[in-house]
Amino acid sequence: MTRKGTKQTPWTTADDRYLLENAGKVPRREICLHLKRSRSAVYARVRDLKRQGHAIELRVCTSAEVVCPACGNPSTLMGKDGFCEPCRRRAQLAKIEERTAALLAQLPPEQRAIYEDTEAETESSREPYPPSPTITACMTNYQRQKLRRDWRMACERVEVANLKREIKAAQKRKERIEKKAKQST
Numbered sequence: 797m798t799r800k801g802t803k804q805t806p807w808t809t810a811d812d813r814y815l816l817e818n819a820g821k822v823p824r825r826e827i828c829l830h831l832k833r834s835r836s837a838v839y840a841r842v843r844d845l846k847r848q849g850h851a852i853e854l855r856v857c858t859s860a861e862v863v864c865p866a867c868g869n870p871s872t873l874m875g876k877d878g879f880c881e882p883c884r885r886r887a888q889l890a891k892i893e894e895r896t897a898a899l900l901a902q903l904p905p906e907q908r909a910i911y912e913d914t915e916a917e918t919e920s921s922r923e924p925y926p927p928s929p930t931i932t933a934c935m936t937n938y939q940r941q942k943l944r945r946d947w948r949m950a951c952e953r954v955e956v957a958n959l960k961r962e963i964k965a966a967q968k969r970k971e972r973i974e975k976k977a978k979q980s981t
């Protein structure tokens with residue numbers, strides 16, 4: 797819609813390129829500011845581009861993800877301590893393994909060898925990560941980002957489930973060695 801008396805600035809190739817590149821990634825307000833055009837002008841142009849066959853929409857894919865300062869991964873499972881759940885679980889696992897190593901050191905060498913040999917066998921099974929999403933040319937930026945975001949969230953949940961299983965296995969192993977260590981003293 798153009799106001800009476802205002803001259804409509806023609807859309808340049810660069811304007812269109814910017815719009816196609818950033819619609820769905822950058823908030824609508826920022827797009828309007830960058831292009832120095834009104835909301836309705838931008839909406840109208842998006843409709844035109846859509847009619848021309850471009851996959852475009854102004855809706856932006858939001859995410860509750862926060863980048864974890866420890867691992868640098870975007871996470872939706874941030875703890876009160878400011879770290880993501882996979883990081884917290886990894887720390888928990890490392891603590892158990894540290895304790896296990898200390899207990900192993902207390903065992904007589906021949907017994908220690910038995911536990912060190914069976915370590916590989918007790919490794920827990922891992923759930924595979926979901927396959928990465930297939931991005932196609934006919935998807936809008938919103939659709940692409942939503943697919944990627946949902947995939948990252950699903951991967952994080954799998955990672956946590958795997959770590960929980962590993963922790964459980966490590967805990968059991970620690971307890972077994974603890975028992976042995978007590979018997980041998």
Ligand SMILES: [Zn+2]
Pocket residue numbers: 864865866867868869879880881882883
């Ligand atoms: Zn982390």
